[in-house]
Amino acid sequence: MIAEAGLIALWLAFALALLQLTLVGFGLAGGKQELLGSVRPIAVAQGGLIVIAFALLIALFLRSDMSVLLVVNNSHSMKPWLYKFAGTWGNHEGSMLLWVTVMGVAGAAVALFERALRRDTHMATLGGQAAISLGFYAFLLFASNPFARIDPPAADGQGLNPLLQDPGLAFHPPTLYLGYVGLSVAFSFAIGALLTRRVDAAFARAMRPWVLGAWILLTLGITAGSYWAYYELGWGGWWFWDPVENASLMPWLAATALLHSVTVLATRDALRAWTVMLAVIAFSMSMVGTFLVRSGILTSVHAFAVDPERGTFILVLLGFYIGGALALFGWRVGAVREGAPFELVSRETMLVVNNLLLTVILGLVLIGTLYPLMTEAFGHKVSVGAPYFDRIAGPIALILMLVMAAGPLTRWRRDRLSVVARRLLVPAVIAIFAVALLAWVAWGRIGVLPFFGLVVALAVGAGSIAPLWKRNLRRTPLFTYGMVIAHLGCAVSLAGMACDSAFTVEKLAAVRVGDSVQAGDWTLQFNRISPIAGDNWTALQADLEAVRGGGAPVMLHPQSRFFASAATTTTEAALLTRWNGQLYVVLGQEAEDGRWQLRIWWKPFVTLIWLGGILIALGGALALIGRERRGWQLKWRERAAA
Amino acid sequence: MRKLLIWLPLGLFLGFFALFASGLLKPDDRVITSKLVGKTLPAFSLPAAASDRPGLVSTELATGKPRLLNIFASWCLPCAAEAPQLLALAQEGVEIDAIAIRDARPDVDRFLARYGNPYSRIGLDARSGVQIALGSSGVPESFVIDGKGRIVYQHVGDIRADDVPMILQRLKDAR
Structure with missing residues (x-):
């Protein structure tokens, strides 16, 4: 019954979003003011229903209900409860449900807590939020139903990808999505402002906390994801310029630019059209990222089950929302008056340079991510890797940082170059x-x-x-x-x-039990290797004694972990954190002569x-x-x- | 001018949209498994990727003796992990040539100085053109080439310690 109830809640939320959009449409365009009174309660109810649907899916995972296809494909009754819980969003359908849940909750929050915005812009914003939600509800209902049943039920599930069986899964995707999808609020604000032709300082002051909130969560989500990849993948790297990572970086870059331009608009009433544009771009980047990841159009380590039908669906949504928003921008922004002027040497200029540089980096990352697709359209196949991104984006990012130092030391409106230089x-x-x-x-x-x-x-x-x-x-x-x-x-x-x-000091060594290895200032003594068992895995674990200088020895336990329910091996790196860096040890394969491969990094201040x-x-x-x-x-x- | 700027984002987006649509409608062939296994190597000629090794020309690979063609990059961590196995193979007398992908000579030199140099020749494939012509989709990958310059085996991913005997056997069979 739980699955059916979840599906009903999802349908009801869809219906309410439709109602919300219709009421706003007739209320604003048709001049029927009395219709607008029920928009806010409906937005709140819609948010409540989608939260219920999501909670019911979590319940299905926690109960390991093997009559639900999604649970069968992505869970296993032997899993620890934390991964049953977090596994809810460790798959395509569940994570899309998380996506619309965040969107519904954000819409409800705008309905409940937004007080600073003009009433008509507020209503138009809620209409925009309903319009976006509608498409993603439809996507779930018609192309990615998370509540689909199978008959007869399976004996047990196929398990969750072992790389995902980590506490990181409980934290990283929800925070990232809160940020990613939280940007939809800024998008809806922009739509609302374009529809009512009100872009001014008051609008910016109303929008700023929402942008800031989404941006904080996006920052945390990316930081957490980076650290997770760093310790889980066992490569010692913290950023791989993988398409999915880029998909989270691009909205962050746009949101960072937006955060600064919205401040200019709020404080000095300048950069009106640009701020609206950025608000559209930020969430558009979230949607493009989702499309790139889910359509299978680019290969990535964050593989979701790929289905061309789903890709087409998201592409249609993308064309509809982004194309629609940009067309609205072109049509309406002419009516937005020029904002206040400013001198060449002023904080406004600094922030414009900040915005331009962030946009340039965004463009370069976008081009790098899509380049394989572009050349493929002309019959050539290429791949774009870390060297491109490092070399292209790195120097610009450094210049951006310098501007960042100078910006806050420059006064609004006008300043003197010599004075700024002295500061x-x-x-x-x-x-x-x-x-x-x-x-x-x-x-x-x-x-x-x-x-x-x-x-x-x-x-x-x-x-x-x-x-x-x-x-x-x-x-x-x-x-x-x-x-x-x-x-x-x-x-x-x-x-x-x-x-x-x-x-970074890196050392690859083949060691026998009893040997010791030197890496940087550290000496590692390989004491023994022993099998151990966890909830749903067994592992070979090395016992290493790490000593630096004359300090006390510390035990390290890197593992090579074997998961039975997905028949996969993962490496569990052992990390030793000190104030001035991290020692990172990965246990590799056993060679024929009984020596074990060890990869050791000493990473100062990483x-x-x-x-x-x-x-x-x-x-x-x-x-x-x-x-x-x-x-x-x-x-x-x-x-x-x- | 302002008018043009206002509509520019939409224009750009439509371009991206067309690109996405074309990418989506195309038959999916992103999982690149080489169709060249059993066939002669494509012709190529690559400049030297390291200071102390010559570049690589495809005709030089048909010398009558089976050899290993390794595709690597100095920026690739699994390639560093693979290095000991390649050194072991070289010690067994296997001739190994390499193609460095998207690399620069100082970086390759540093990589070889750090992880050892089992290679006879190293060609620089700055834009992955030869890599893709070979039907290789990532780094590291290795090809066993027989004496006539034909690919007899493709190994995707790094050569692990327990792959070494298998690679040696393949090389022996290619004789």
């Missing part, structure tokens, strides 16, 4: 010092990109805290702290990336990459809280005065 003196001195130091210590031993990465990270790290210089720290607003911390996070993350590629990601998200959260709190304070003050 940048300390970071510049640090940069010169860093160049000299690095050239002396490591010249010729590290690549050009890591070299400048380290220099820029140091200079920008100093530059990012410069806005707090000589300020009354207790009276500095919270959102300024947020910006400082987020920018510092970028520098910290960059430092981690540069340290990893510049200073953890800074993810620490930086967390700082960026934290900065975003502080900015969000700071802005919202100021809004409430103003409201209370008004109320107290009245």
Whole structure:
């Protein structure tokens, strides 16, 4: 019965979305104001129903209901409960249901909590949200039904891909989707504003918290995904420029640009059309990413079950929503007046440069991701790998970071170049010092990109805290702290990336029990290898004793894990985290002579990459809280005065 | 001008849309398994990828003695993991030639200095053109070539330690 109830909830949500869209259409275009009164309750009910549908699917997975096709294909009764739970979204249908659930909840949240927006724009926004949800509900109902039954029921399921059987699955996809799909709110806002022709500072102030919220979650999701790939895949790398990774990076780049342009619009009422464009692009990138991943049009390690019919369905949705939004933009944006002007040397200009550079990186990543598809259309087959992306996007990202340091030190509207330069003196001195130091210590031993990465990270790290210089720290607003911390996070993350590629020590060794290996400053003693058993796997586990200098030995246990229910082997790397880096050990195959392959990395300061990601998200959260709190304070003050 | 700019995004999107549609409608052949097994190598001539090894010309592979053609890249981690096995094969007397994919000479030199150099010749395939002509879809991959320059076996992925005897057997059979 649970599956049927879930399907009914999904159908009802679909019907409510249709109703919501119709009411908004007749209410706004037909001038029937009285129809608009029920739009908000309907949006909330629609959100509630889709949450129920999703909860019921989770229940099916937790109960291991083997009469449901999706459970049979992607679960197994022997799995630990956490992976039964998280396995709900470890597959195509379940993750699409998560997608529409986030979209429905976001719509309900806009209906419940959005107070700053004009009523007609608010209604048009809810209409836009319903229109997008409608297509994805239809996709689930007609092409990816997660509740389909099989008769007779299977004896047991086929298990979940062992690479996914990790706590990372419980955290990474939901956060990523909250960010990914949360951007649909910005998209709907843009549609609403275009329909009602109201793009101004008030609109930007209303949209900003939603963009910020989605962006924080997207940042966390990407950071978590990167760390997960790093320790689970056992390659020691943290970013592979895989199409699916690019699919999450592109919305992030667009959302980062949007975050900054929306601030310009909110503060100075400039960049109106551009901000609307970015709001459309950000969620469009989420949809394009979904299409690329699910249609099987590009090969990727994040393989979903591929079905051309589904690809066609999403492509039609893509054409409808993105094409429709861009056509609306072309048709209506002429009616949006030019915003306020600004001087060449001003924070506005800095933010425009930030936006342009982010857009250029976005374009290059998009082209790199799609290039194999483009050449294939002309009969050539090529592949695009990490070297392209590193070489092309890397230098631009470094320039972007420099602008990031200068931006907050420049005043709004107009500033003097000499004054800005003087404020940048300390970071510049640090940069010169860093160049000299690095050239002396490591010249010729590290690549050009890591070299400048380290220099820029140091200079920008100093530059990012410069806005707090000589300020009354207790009276500095919270959102300024947020910006400082987020920018510092970028520098910290960059430092981690540069340290990893510049200073990583790698060692491949074949060792017998009793042997020891040297890697960097570490000595690893290979004590023994023994079989162990987990809930639904068995493993060969090595016991290694790692010692650095005269320190106390630490035990490390890398494993080679065998999963019976999917007949797959995974490597479980052993990680040892120290303040100045991570020791990463992977157990490989046994050779015929009884020696075991060990791959050992000492990665100095690699953890800074993810620490930086967390700082960026934290900065975003502080900015969000700071802005919202100021809004409430103003409201209370008004109320107290009245 | 402003008018053009306003409609530009839609134009770009329509281009992408057409691209997606064409990619979707095309018959799916992304899983590249070489159809060349049993056939003669395609003709190619590649410049040297490393400072101390010559480049690679397809005709040089038909020398009467079976050999291994390894496809690798300095930026590929599984290739580094594969290196000990290739060294072991070279020690067994196997002649190994290589094609470095999307690489640069200093990077290849550094890779070889670090992981050992089992290769006689290394050609640089800067745009994966030869790799694709060979029917190879990733790195690392290895081909067993018989004395007449025909491909007799394709090994997708890295050669593991327990693959080594099998590769040796294939080379022996190719005689």
